[in-house]
Amino acid sequence: MSKKTIIPFGPQHPVLPEPIHLDLVLEDETVVDAIPSIGFIHRGLESLVEKKDFNEMVYVAERVCGICSFMHGMGYCEAVEHLMEVEIPDRAKYLRTVWCEFSRLHSHLLWLGLLADGFGFEALFNEAWRIREKVLDMVELTTGGRLISSVNRVGGVLKDITPDMQKAMLDAVDKIEKELKPVANTFLNDYTVKSRLCGSGILSKEDAIALGACGPMMRASGIEVDMRKTGYAAYDNIDFDVITSNDCDGYARCQVRIGELFQSINIVRQAFAKMPEGEELSVKPKGNPNGEYLMRVEQPRGEAFYYVEGSGKKILDRFRVRTPTFANLAPLVHTLKGAPFADIPLLVLTIDPCISCTER
Amino acid sequence: MKSFHKSPWLIHYDASSCNGCDIEVLACTMPRFDVERFGIINTGNPMHADIFCVTGGVNDQNKDVVKQIYDQIPEPKVVLAIGTCACTGGIFKECYNILGGVDQVIPVDVYVPGCAARPESIIDGVVKALSLYQEKHEKMVKEGRGLPEDPALDED
Numbered sequence: 001m002s003k004k005t006i007i008p009f010g011p012q013h014p015v016l017p018e019p020i021h022l023d024l025v026l027e028d029e030t031v032v033d034a035i036p037s038i039g040f041i042h043r044g045l046e047s048l049v050e051k052k053d054f055n056e057m058v059y060v061a062e063r064v065c066g067i068c069s070f071m072h073g074m075g076y077c078e079a080v081e082h083l084m085e086v087e088i089p090d091r092a093k094y095l096r097t098v099w100c101e102f103s104r105l106h107s108h109l110l111w112l113g114l115l116a117d118g119f120g121f122e123a124l125f126n127e128a129w130r131i132r133e134k135v136l137d138m139v140e141l142t143t144g145g146r147l148i149s150s151v152n153r154v155g156g157v158l159k160d161i162t163p164d165m166q167k168a169m170l171d172a173v174d175k176i177e178k179e180l181k182p183v184a185n186t187f188l189n190d191y192t193v194k195s196r197l198c199g200s201g202i203l204s205k206e207d208a209i210a211l212g213a214c215g216p217m218m219r220a221s222g223i224e225v226d227m228r229k230t231g232y233a234a235y236d237n238i239d240f241d242v243i244t245s246n247d248c249d250g251y252a253r254c255q256v257r258i259g260e261l262f263q264s265i266n267i268v269r270q271a272f273a274k275m276p277e278g279e280e281l282s283v284k285p286k287g288n289p290n291g292e293y294l295m296r297v298e299q300p301r302g303e304a305f306y307y308v309e310g311s312g313k314k315i316l317d318r319f320r321v322r323t324p325t326f327a328n329l330a331p332l333v334h335t336l337k338g339a340p341f342a343d344i345p346l347l348v349l350t351i352d353p354c355i356s357c358t359e360r
Numbered sequence: 361m362k363s364f365h366k367s368p369w370l371i372h373y374d375a376s377s378c379n380g381c382d383i384e385v386l387a388c389t390m391p392r393f394d395v396e397r398f399g400i401i402n403t404g405n406p407m408h409a410d411i412f413c414v415t416g417g418v419n420d421q422n423k424d425v426v427k428q429i430y431d432q433i434p435e436p437k438v439v440l441a442i443g444t445c446a447c448t449g450g451i452f453k454e455c456y457n458i459l460g461g462v463d464q465v466i467p468v469d470v471y472v473p474g475c476a477a478r479p480e481s482i483i484d485g486v487v488k489a490l491s492l493y494q495e496k497h498e499k500m501v502k503e504g505r506g507l508p509e510d511p512a513l514d515e516d
Contacts, residue, residue, distance in 0.1 A: 011425055014404025017382040018374045019422060040422045041376040044457040051454055063451055066380020066476055110383065129390040147380040147476045356379040 004032070009344060011040050016348065018355040026341060034336040036329055042359040049319040054080055054289055054310070057319065058152055061306075064321055065357040066147045067110065068299045070103045072357075073152040075306040076319070078232055079295035080154045083308055086285045092156035093234040094275040098169070099139070099149065100233060101264040101271070105176070106135040107300035108257045108264075111352045112187065115254065118349045119196040124186055131179050138172045141165055156282025166272055177265050184258045197251035201335040201347045204248055213331040215302020215324045216260070217351055219244045220252035227298035238270050250350045257352075288312050299324055301352045323357035367399030368490060371409035371433070375426050375462065376452075377416025380476030381443035385413055388479045395483060406432035411489050413482075414466075417445040417458040423465045430466045435505070436496035438489040441468045442482055444475045451475070 005026045011019030019040035025033040048060045061076035062069045074096055081088060113128035136146045142165050143149035151159045161169070187193055203213065208221035218225050219242065226242040228235045243259035245252035289310030297304050302324030309318040328351040335347055374382045388395050389402050403409055406429045418426060430439070441462040444450035449460035462468050469492050472485035500506035 011422065012373055012404075012406075012429060017372065017386055018379060019425065040419075040425070041374065041416070042419060042421065042457055043376050043417070043452045044455040045452060047456055048452075048454060060451060063378045063380075063475075066378045066383060069378075069380065126391050129387065130392065133387075133390065133392045145476075146478065147383065354379065356374075356377070359376075 003027075007341070009348075013345070016345075016353065016355075018353070020348075020353065020355050022336075022344075022348075024336070024341070024344065029341050031336050031339050031341060031344065034333050036333060038329075038355070038359055040359070041356050045360050046319050046321065049316050051315075053314040054316050055154055057316065058154065059150060061319070061321075062148055062150060062152070064323070064360055065354055067107050067354060068103055068301070068357070069148050070099050070143075070152070071297055071299050071304070072321070073150070074100065074233070075295050075297040075304055075321075076308070077152045077154050078297070079293050079306045079308045080289055080310075080316075081285070082295065083289045083291055083293045083310060084154070084285045084287065086155050086283060088156045088283060089278060089280045090234075090276045091160075091278040092281050094271050095157050095161060095281070096152070096233040097235060097238065097271045098161065098268055098275075099143070099151065101267045102135055102139055102169075104264045104300045105261060106132050106139070107352075108261050109135065111257060111300075111349075112183070112254075115346075115349050116187075116193075118346045119193070121193065124183065124193075127183050131176055131183065134172055134176055134179075138169050141168060153282055155285045156280075158282070160281055170269065170272060173265050173268050177262070180261060184261070187254055187258060194251065196343075196346060197254055197350075198247075198249060200250045200343055201339065201350050202249050203331050203335050207334060208248075208331060211330045211334055212327050213302075214327045215299070215352075216253055216256045217302065217328050217331060220256045221248045222246040225303075227296050227303050230296060232295070232297060234271060234274070237274060238267055240267055240270075250346065253350050288314055289316060292318075301325055301354055301357070302327065304357075321357075321360060323354070323360070325351065325354045325358040328353075329358070367401070368410040368486070368493065369401045369403045369408055370411045370413055370486070371403055371406050371429065372413045372415070373426060373429055375414050375416040375418040375422050375446070376458065377443055377445050378476075381415035381446070381474075384476050384479050385415065385442060385482060388482050393479045393483060395486070400486065407434065409433050409437075410493060411438050411440060411486060413440045413442050414462045414468075415442045415446050415477075416462075417449040417452050417455075417460060418462055418465050419457045419459065423459060426462070426465050436493060436500055438469045438493050438496070439466060440470045440472060440482075440485050440489055442472045442485065443477045444473055447471045447473055
């Protein structure tokens with residue numbers, strides 16, 4: 001038996017824009033154990049709930065993470081709305097759905113780019129991010145911000161999508177779909193890409209359940225789970241199928257996310273077709289939140305929980321977020337064991353890590 | 361030395377930001393903004409870097425990492441604090457684990473505000489950093505700690 005070596009990975013590492021630290025225990029070139037240590041981006045933002053009132057807290061919730069910021073804001077708002085028994089206008093529900101799917105588009109494109117960077121395919125990296133800019137343009141046109149949109153409020157949304165904007169968004173979606181096809185084809189059929197992804201980071205169906213994976217990680221192991229099916233925002237009126245794959249490897253995760261990109265485009269079109277007319281975008285909530293509620297939202301990376309607890313005061317007692325990357329860390333450590341050292345950055349990327357979410 | 365301020369290399373570190381500014385720093389190197397056409401390269405090695413881009417308000421666990429990266433960058437070096445959190449602590453200023461700005465840990469030369477800082481403002485910040493970089497280099501030469509610029513490089 002050869003000697004064990006410990007190699008530190010991170011916190012500052014070229015493949016990830018965010019700090020995470022892993023101690024990799026190696027035997028020759030094979031990883032036998034990985035010990036993650038987190039806390040490099042822990043800000044303690046849940047504690048801000050004791051200082052800000054429940055309306056101001058929306059802006060803090062949005063800054064849990066800059067990538068899925070819209071969905072964090074929405075998850076918090078929906079939780080407080082359920083707590084206060086506020087029924088938001090129908091148009092606001094559809095607007096939230098549209099922005100949710102645009103966030104998913106930009107997040108998945110970002111991930112595809114980083115994945116391509118992870119295996120050294122720079123042209124594909126640039127191509128994915130070029131398409132992503134088109135998504136961000138539309139987010140900026142309708143909300144005013146590229147990443148942090150701040151259009152949610154407890155009781156609805158702050159901005160409307162005018163008919164002109166709607167047309168621009170639908171045109172953009174058509175263009176994105178057209179440009180996405182060759183990129184998706186390269187990801188799914190290119191020999192080089194396949195040789196890096198196929199068979200790497202196997203997470204079997206049983207392990208995925210036992211370790212509590214979520215989101216595309218779970219779906220790539222053949223388990224049909226999608227929180228959008230619980231019908232928050234306007235998802236109960238939208239027709240879509242949960243995309244799964246039975247390959248359980250890195251390629252399957254790529255396949256699921258690419259499938260979801262086209263699905264998001266489809267959902268955006270459906271949402272615009274079904275969106276009711278109306279001037280009313282939000283209702284003013286009456287009173288203060290009292291009681292507790294747990295809201296579950298499907299983010300690009302998986303299922304997120306938002307727990308809120310109030311006691312009839314303007315300031316909530318407790319706000320708790322459980323984010324998808326936190327749930328996916330245990331499956332990640334499992335997939336790292338037995339992998340060759342050169343595959344580590346790639347395997348870390350296949351869970352689509354968002355450390356800011358994890359540590360808050 | 362001319363080659364340095366004509367082609368500065370960046371290193372980026374996320375010191376507890378929300379990821380928004382980090383993604384915008386990366387977006388600067390993408391086809392839309394493409395800072396690589398100016399010779400600006402995002403490197404992963406502090407020893408190759410000239411400009412240090414820090415995002416986020418710095419917490420207790422990563423203040424040593426920030427200091428360590430800063431110490432590893434060779435002189436002269438310029439530090440950019442990107443985003444409102446990096447400038448002052450921003451919305452997270454009242455959080456128990458935020459020190460409140462990068463300047464609490466290392467000296468900062470350029471502050472780029474915004475939540476999240478837009479790629480245009482980040483590029484503007486880098487351009488401002490370049491003139492500071494030149495000043496710092498000239499100061500080093502006066503103190504006898506560096507080589508003067510090669511006049512041959514001015515001819516092109």
